[in-house]
Amino acid sequence: MPIRTGIFPLYLGLLLGVIAPVGPARAQEPPLSVIDWLDLNAPTPAAQSRPQTDEPAVSHSGNVPVITVSPLDGPAARRVGLAPASVTGLPDTLWQATDGTELAEAISATRAIRLPATQSLFYTLLLAEALPPAVHDATFNLARVDALLGLGALDPALALLEQIGPETSATVFARYFDASLLAGTEDAACAKIMAKPSLAPSYAARVFCTARAGDWDTAVLLLGTARALGAMTDAEAAMLERFLDPDLFEGEPDLPTPAEADPLAFRIYESVGTPIATALWPRVYANADLREIAGWRSQLLAVERLAQTGAVADNRLLGVYTARQPAASGGLWDRVQAVQRFETALDSNSAEAVAKTLPAAWSEMQSAGLAVHFANLFGDRLPALDDRAASTAAFEATLLSPAYEQAAIKYPEAAARAPLLTALAQGDTIGAEPNGPMEKALVDAFSDAAPDATMVGLARTGKLGQALLGALDLVNEGAKGDPGALRQGLATLRALGLEDNARRTALQIMLRPAL
Numbered sequence: 001m002p003i004r005t006g007i008f009p010l011y012l013g014l015l016l017g018v019i020a021p022v023g024p025a026r027a028q029e030p031p032l033s034v035i036d037w038l039d040l041n042a043p044t045p046a047a048q049s050r051p052q053t054d055e056p057a058v059s060h061s062g063n064v065p066v067i068t069v070s071p072l073d074g075p076a077a078r079r080v081g082l083a084p085a086s087v088t089g090l091p092d093t094l095w096q097a098t099d100g101t102e103l104a105e106a107i108s109a110t111r112a113i114r115l116p117a118t119q120s121l122f123y124t125l126l127l128a129e130a131l132p133p134a135v136h137d138a139t140f141n142l143a144r145v146d147a148l149l150g151l152g153a154l155d156p157a158l159a160l161l162e163q164i165g166p167e168t169s170a171t172v173f174a175r176y177f178d179a180s181l182l183a184g185t186e187d188a189a190c191a192k193i194m195a196k197p198s199l200a201p202s203y204a205a206r207v208f209c210t211a212r213a214g215d216w217d218t219a220v221l222l223l224g225t226a227r228a229l230g231a232m233t234d235a236e237a238a239m240l241e242r243f244l245d246p247d248l249f250e251g252e253p254d255l256p257t258p259a260e261a262d263p264l265a266f267r268i269y270e271s272v273g274t275p276i277a278t279a280l281w282p283r284v285y286a287n288a289d290l291r292e293i294a295g296w297r298s299q300l301l302a303v304e305r306l307a308q309t310g311a312v313a314d315n316r317l318l319g320v321y322t323a324r325q326p327a328a329s330g331g332l333w334d335r336v337q338a339v340q341r342f343e344t345a346l347d348s349n350s351a352e353a354v355a356k357t358l359p360a361a362w363s364e365m366q367s368a369g370l371a372v373h374f375a376n377l378f379g380d381r382l383p384a385l386d387d388r389a390a391s392t393a394a395f396e397a398t399l400l401s402p403a404y405e406q407a408a409i410k411y412p413e414a415a416a417r418a419p420l421l422t423a424l425a426q427g428d429t430i431g432a433e434p435n436g437p438m439e440k441a442l443v444d445a446f447s448d449a450a451p452d453a454t455m456v457g458l459a460r461t462g463k464l465g466q467a468l469l470g471a472l473d474l475v476n477e478g479a480k481g482d483p484g485a486l487r488q489g490l491a492t493l494r495a496l497g498l499e500d501n502a503r504r505t506a507l508q509i510m511l512r513p514a515l
Helices: 010-015 034-040 100-109 116-127 137-151 154-164 170-183 186-195 203-212 216-229 234-244 263-271 283-290 296-307 314-321 332-347 351-367 371-381 388-399 404-410 412-416 419-426 437-445 453-460 464-479 483-495 499-510
Strands: none
Touching (some): 034 154, 100 137, 116 154, 137 154, 154 283, 170 283, 186 203, 203 216, 203 263, 216 234, 234 263, 263 283, 296 314, 351 388, 388 404, 404 412, 437 499
């Protein structure tokens, strides 16, 4: 049962009473995730994305135009997003009919998503460019930024903050300053603080930026003033003193690692030669280890950690994996070597070589929670294989790839041993025999289960974004072991037109040990 491509097909258009465009079929090339698309397309600044017109600045009529009046009690809401409708397939009214506070709460409820298929949809919603909510759009936009930072997606979060406008509010600037520190682009944020000191989120930030600007005397004066006023903790003062005059503390013990994650402390500790291990702090800090100055092992650990939440594109993961040859063995190095050997075998067009190297590579990527990323990279390129272990691995990898509908055709013997997987890949589970309540929920979701009436009602009243976030939350709860939520969540995704996403989610749940 082939499905249409595009995230917002005709069915949902009929559901909402409008006809929505359907994305063109892409038979030769799997669809890009939003993170993959962003990796290939740098976001265009809002100021540069406005269409240019060649119309003359004259009127052909003496009629007085109709004037629309709106209150001036606050800044006008702006479109904020990195992925246009041509990429997401979502309508421009995605958020418009919903209160931004309600959307922010829905985003917070869905942050713990772990399945790659639902992660992909979540990113699509977080980064979609659409009309803003009617009210509380600032709250909604900050929730999007916080969710991205929580997932480790630093660059998209920083790009959203730049679209929002760093100087819009103190809260936005604080996020912008922290994100800039983690991205290594703090000079731009510091320039804004030097031009307008009231923007600084703390005295420590002012001292840091003043020193970065080369005005060391003023930085020392600010530090002394802050200490006298009690506007700075002893820990902040101690690290800034070392930052301003490291020679004064030569030979003394290193400062203790801060008890709480702090981007400014992270950058200062690195500057004074005592970098903090990113593994100790939230996932977003791993981005610092993707820089060329980091060792290869640190880059590998960081890219794996970020890939597990979909924060980096699959090709970025492969690029780090294949950057050089492992010089050691065991653990991480065995995984890198297995993937490198498999890729070499695949490029050789030798089915025998693939059969020898695939099981080890597949097993290693399963153990790292990166099976779907491996499948996305290689699943549609795997050849037909006779060896049982290799064909089983190839069958599972193909099922977890965008080419999942072809798995049963390429590997019929493996498919015969897993009839439910084959049925889920085709989106038709009528007659399937489940084993246990979770499998029963999956079978029902693709046969006769009813969608959540509340979510469908929201979509019908123009609150599609809220409905999709609610459906994701249901699936997320279901994947933790709640058959009822899983059944209803997947049925709702299907009712809202997300058939491809629902199938890939179901397959990932079935093959969870492979994730």
